Amino acid sequence: MVDTAPIGKEELRRIRTSPLWDELDEPARQAVLALLAMETDDEQAFLNELQHVRHQHASVRRLLRKYQAGRGTNERGVPVQAQAQPEQGTAEPAAPEGPAAAAPLADRYLNLCLTWPISQRVVARDWLLGAGAHYQLRLDIGEFNQESLLQGSARPLPGDALPHVDGGGQGDWLQINVLSEDFLVPDRRHAMFLPLDGHAYVCPCPPGSRHVCRPEHRGKYVWIPVTAPDGPRFEASVRVTVSYRGNLLQSATVLAPVAEREVPTGGALRGEVDFTLTAGFLGLDELPSRDAAIRISRGSDGALLVDVEGGDRPVSTFWLTEAQIEGALSRARAVLTDVHATRAVPPEKPGDEGIPPRDRLGPDNGKGPEEFRHDLWRLAAVGWDLLHLLAPVPAQRAALRDRLREPATIQICRQQGQPLMFPWALVYDIPVDTGDSPVFCEAGLEQARHGDGAGRACRDSARHTRNTVCPYGFWGFRHAIEQPTSRMDRGTLPLRAGRGLGEPRVTVGRALTLPRPDLTEQHMNRLRQQFGVGNVRDCDSRTTLLDELFRAGQDCVYFYCHGRSQKDAADRTGATALEIGHGQLVRPADISARMTGTADVTATKGWQDWEENAPLVFLNGCHTADDTPGTWLTFVDVFSSLGASGVIGTEISVGQNFASEVAQSFWRHFLEGLTVGESLHRVRAELLGKGNLLGLAYTAYCCADLRLSRP
Numbered sequence: 001m002v003d004t005a006p007i008g009k010e011e012l013r014r015i016r017t018s019p020l021w022d023e024l025d026e027p028a029r030q031a032v033l034a035l036l037a038m039e040t041d042d043e044q045a046f047l048n049e050l051q052h053v054r055h056q057h058a059s060v061r062r063l064l065r066k067y068q069a070g071r072g073t074n075e076r077g078v079p080v081q082a083q084a085q086p087e088q089g090t091a092e093p094a095a096p097e098g099p100a101a102a103a104p105l106a107d108r109y110l111n112l113c114l115t116w117p118i119s120q121r122v123v124a125r126d127w128l129l130g131a132g133a134h135y136q137l138r139l140d141i142g143e144f145n146q147e148s149l150l151q152g153s154a155r156p157l158p159g160d161a162l163p164h165v166d167g168g169g170q171g172d173w174l175q176i177n178v179l180s181e182d183f184l185v186p187d188r189r190h191a192m193f194l195p196l197d198g199h200a201y202v203c204p205c206p207p208g209s210r211h212v213c214r215p216e217h218r219g220k221y222v223w224i225p226v227t228a229p230d231g232p233r234f235e236a237s238v239r240v241t242v243s244y245r246g247n248l249l250q251s252a253t254v255l256a257p258v259a260e261r262e263v264p265t266g267g268a269l270r271g272e273v274d275f276t277l278t279a280g281f282l283g284l285d286e287l288p289s290r291d292a293a294i295r296i297s298r299g300s301d302g303a304l305l306v307d308v309e310g311g312d313r314p315v316s317t318f319w320l321t322e323a324q325i326e327g328a329l330s331r332a333r334a335v336l337t338d339v340h341a342t343r344a345v346p347p348e349k350p351g352d353e354g355i356p357p358r359d360r361l362g363p364d365n366g367k368g369p370e371e372f373r374h375d376l377w378r379l380a381a382v383g384w385d386l387l388h389l390l391a392p393v394p395a396q397r398a399a400l401r402d403r404l405r406e407p408a409t410i411q412i413c414r415q416q417g418q419p420l421m422f423p424w425a426l427v428y429d430i431p432v433d434t435g436d437s438p439v440f441c442e443a444g445l446e447q448a449r450h451g452d453g454a455g456r457a458c459r460d461s462a463r464h465t466r467n468t469v470c471p472y473g474f475w476g477f478r479h480a481i482e483q484p485t486s487r488m489d490r491g492t493l494p495l496r497a498g499r500g501l502g503e504p505r506v507t508v509g510r511a512l513t514l515p516r517p518d519l520t521e522q523h524m525n526r527l528r529q530q531f532g533v534g535n536v537r538d539c540d541s542r543t544t545l546l547d548e549l550f551r552a553g554q555d556c557v558y559f560y561c562h563g564r565s566q567k568d569a570a571d572r573t574g575a576t577a578l579e580i581g582h583g584q585l586v587r588p589a590d591i592s593a594r595m596t597g598t599a600d601v602t603a604t605k606g607w608q609d610w611e612e613n614a615p616l617v618f619l620n621g622c623h624t625a626d627d628t629p630g631t632w633l634t635f636v637d638v639f640s641s642l643g644a645s646g647v648i649g650t651e652i653s654v655g656q657n658f659a660s661e662v663a664q665s666f667w668r669h670f671l672e673g674l675t676v677g678e679s680l681h682r683v684r685a686e687l688l689g690k691g692n693l694l695g696l697a698y699t700a701y702c703c704a705d706l707r708l709s710r711p
Contacts, residue, residue, distance in 0.1 A: 006047050007064060012036060020063050021500060022709060028057040029501065107156035108200070110242060111148035112254055112271050113138045117225065122147050125269045129228045129236075130262035137185075137238060137254070139176060139222040141192060142199035149254055149271030157194070157242070157250065164196060166208060171195035173207045175243040176222055179307055182236035182258075184227035192222060233258040239307065241295060248293045248413045251275040275413050293411045294390075294424075308390060308400065320389065325422070328389055332423045335382050336652045336697050339375045365658050366690030373445075375693050376469050377438045383428025383474055390427065401429050404479065407456035409677075409704055412483040423651060424483075425476025425696040431466040444470035448477075451689015453682040471688055476696040480677040482704035485640040494645035494702070497616040498555030500709035504671065505553055507537040509545040509586070511561035511579050511621075516656050523560065523660040530667050531556075542584035550594060554615040555708070557644075558663070563621040576635065578621060588638040610643035616676070616706070619649040620663050636701045646676055646702020654697065662687075662698060670708055677704030 007015075013036060015021060024032065031053045040046060054060050114123040115136045123135065141157050148154065166173045176190040191207035194200045201218040205211050229236050238254045254271040275295065295307040306320060337343075345355035361367065367375065391397040404410070412424060443460035448471045456479070458464070458472040472478045498504050508527065514520050528536050539545035549557065562579040577585040617639045636647045648666075650659075662683055669679035677700070684695030 007050065007067070008043065009036065009046055011067075012050070015063070015067060020067060022496060023063055023066075024059045025057075026502070028053075028059045031057060032060065033501070108142050108194075109144040109148070109154045110150060110157055110240075110250060110252060110273070111138075111140050111142070111145040111154075112150055112240060112252060113145070113147050114149070114226075114254070114256065114269060123269065124264070125149070126265055126267050127269065128259040128263040128265070128267035129256050129269075131228055131232055131258055131260055132230050133228050133262060135226050135228065137178060137224040137226050137240075139190075139192075139224065139240065140200065140220055141174075141194060141242075142220075149269055150252055150273055153252075153271075153273040155250065155273055155276050167193060167195075168210045170211070172244060174200070174249075175207070177241045177243070178224050178226075178238060179241075180226070180236075180238045182229050182233060183238050185224060185238065190222045190224070228256075228258050231258075232260055239295075241293075241307070243293065246293060246409075246411065248275065248295060248411060251295055251413065293413060296412070296414045296422075306390070308396075324389065328386060329423065332382050332386065332426050333652050335378055336426075336694065339379065340652070340655065340658070340694055359655050359657075361655065361658060361692065363657075364690060365661050365687065366692055368691065372691035372693075373438075373440055373469070375691075376440070376471065379426065379693055379696075380428045380430070380438075380469050380473060381432050381434050383426045384430070384432035386423065386427045387429050397429070404429070404475075405461075407478050407480075409480045409482065410475070412481065414483065414485065423696075423699075424481045425474065425699065427475040428473045429475070430464050430468050430470065430473040433467055436467050438469045439465075439467050441468050441470035444472050447472075448685075448688045451686050453685030456681070471693075474696065477684060477688065480681065480704040481700075482677065483699070483701045484703050485637065485701060494614040495705055495707070496709035497614055497645040497706055498709045499553065499613045502710075503532050503535050504555035504708060504710060505535045505537065506531050506556040506558050506667075507539060507545075507548050507554060509539045509557075509559045509561060509578065509580050512540055512582050513562065513579065514560075514656050519656050519660060520560070523664070526660075526664050527558075527667070530664070530671060539580070541581040542586055545580050545586065546590070546594065549591070550609075552609045554610060554613055556667075557615050557617045557639075558667075559617075559619045559621055560659070560663070561621045563619070563650075578619070578635070588635050591635075591638050591642065612643075614643055614645035616670075616702070616708075617644045617647045618663065618666070619647065620654075620659050621650065640701070646700060646706050648676070648680075648698060648700045648702075651697045651699060654694070658694065662695070673707060673710075675704060676700050676702055676706045 012032065016032070016036065021029070035046070035049055035053055038046065038049060054064060114129075115121060115138050116123065117134050117136050120136070120138075122138075123129070129135065144151075144154055164171060172194045174192050174194055176192055178185050178190075190202070192200050192202055193205075193211070199220060201220060202222055203211065203213040203218045205213050226238060234257060235255045236258050238256075239251065240254070241251045242249045250273060252271055252273045254269070256269050257267050259266075293308075339360065341360055342358040347353060360371070387397060387400075391400050410424070412422075441458060441460060441464065444458040447455055447458060456472065456477065458470050461470070461472065464470060464473070475481060506527065508524070510520065510524075524536070524538065537548055539548050559578055564577050564579050564585065577587045580586055617635075619635060636649065639647050654662075665683045665686055666679050669682045670676065674682065680695075680698060680700055683698070687693070687695040
């Protein structure tokens with residue numbers, strides 16, 4: 001039943017910041033904004049004006065009907081029972097405290113415990129596990145259990161906004177996966193059904209099907225047998241992931257010390273939720289399914305741990321040391337840089353000028369057919385090495401290839417605080433033996449020459465064998481790769497960028513030291529044509545930029561500048577800084593300092609504006625997203641913490657003419673309504689049509705389906 005009670009100004013303000021706002025056309029939005037700006041305390045006058053707006057705009061009528069239809073239900077679509085009114089003459093019941101006061105239905109959490117297999121008693125946190133001993137990992141989803149090892153880091157599970165299309169519309173099937181290199185765990189994925197309300201359960205029904213089981217056939221827990229390592233360990237780890245249709249909703253790690261034999265004291269069992277796709281798991285009903293997920297976390301020995309999941313089970317799990325990561329990144333970026341320009345030759349003796357780098361690209365940023373083939377072969381060899389890092393065993397590579405044979409969407413989930421920025425777009429999954437000659441796929445080359453972005457898969461892929469060189473062997477040309485940052489405490493995963501009001505605005509931070517001022521002026525004029533003259537905020541000094549970043553009304557933020565890696569004796573790797581104006585540097589920490597300055601009212605308001613509007617940030621400079629394991633703070637993480645919906649950055653140094661073309665092409669597609677993933681694919685395809693592979697040098701850290709919020 002639809003609740004037809006009048007909608008007040010505060011409710012209308014909440015609608016303004018909700019996804020329902022995107023359903024209004026532009027005239028309707030302007031009418032509602034004018035109504036919200038009306039200064040009156042007369043509630044009846046406000047309702048009269050709202051009724052007038054409602055009659056004038058059909059989209060407002062549809063929106064308000066949808067909003068009123070959802071009244072009386074919680075976010076899960078479950079009716080909320082009316083509270084009983086106290087009898088006359090009795091005191092009203094005390095208001096509930098804590099989370100129950102905020103939501104009629106309690107949040108549900110992932111709970112993890114270690115138990116003994118026979119008694120099923122919970123192993124206490126201070127217990128030392130025994131080498132080779134058998135245990136069970138007990139997993140459930142429901143109200144928070146004080147015995148859970150995740151106490152202190154637990155986050156609500158996503159029941160509030162899942163689409164509820166499973167089990168005849170009664171809930172959602174979740175997939176549970178348990179991985180470990182220390183413990184012996186079964187190689188299988190577990191299913192659990194999350195109903196609209198109450199505790200999740202396991203049952204004998206096939207995952208994805210309707211339920212034919214009876215309540216007495218259902219269990220509260222998933223029990224996973226685990227066997228401790230054969231010898232003592234300072235900390236042995238087990239990783240648990242909860243997924244919905246390929247989206248990694250939440251992951252957690254359990255750490256356990258292991259001794260020669262069980263000891264009731266001296267241990268420190270603990271667990272931690274280390275990735276959350278959205279805080280409170282809101283907005284998942286809008287997320288499309290994902291074909292593969294790659295989870296990156298930090299192992300107990302400091303190495304990075306990478307889990308590749310696809311289909312019904314993990315594809316591979318492997319460790320990457322800092323040396324491996326640095327080596328892979330260095331080689332990949334070196335080849336990309338060589339594709340772009342010749343290397344500079346330093347002077348042999350004082351007084352010599354040396355030889356500056358020379359751009360290998362033509363005036364149109366293209367290359368000839370022979371150079372293009374040479375670049376493809378060199379980059380394919382690097383990409384095949386990258387695939388070896390992801391899937392070291394032939395069976396793993398075969399499984400990954402089968403899963404990702406057709407164009408897919410791959411989700412990269414980076415544990416909060418982990419600095420790995422891997423060149424996923426360069427991964428090449430056709431076997432390469434550099435000792436033999438390449439065999440170029442003429443069908444793929446012909447398809448790439450069109451440059452229209454219409455196709456992702458080579459029409460002759462069935463004939464690809466060892467040493468076949470085809471552009472669509474690269475993940476970046478065949479797949480959409482999304483890298484959303486963990487949003488443990490920052491609201492929903494953004495699918496819309498900007499305010500959604502009229503024409504979008506862009507704040508531009510630019511350097512005045514770029515080698516071609518004429519190209520800079522042409523580029524700025526082009527941006528003014530794309531966004532509108534009055535919608536480009538041009539900031540060519542550090543002070544102007546930092547002030548402008550924290551003013552209201554951000555839709556997009558764009559940096560057209562140098563990126564400088566600052567190295568000193570105390571910092572082995574150096575952190576990237578952006579060079580604005582005449583050599584003025586902006587570091588990630590400078591932006592972070594403004595976020596935490598509570599005394600600055602303007603900055604605080606600007607930060608809140610970022611969280612509400614979620615602008616997209618484009619770092620179009622040299623080395624602006626090239627994190628190494630030692631990078632202590634990144635622009636990607638800082639802007640995400642500020643509230644950005646996504647960050648796009650370059651992996652290598654890029655020439656000014658090339659950088660201008662990429663940005664202009666991206667903004668054109670993005671402003672036309674394409675998603676970030678689609679826009680970036682179009683940019684790469686256009687460059688590929690000119691024999692240029694450098695579109696693979698741009699990386700987007702956001703949901704691939706992020707689009708501009710505008711009519």
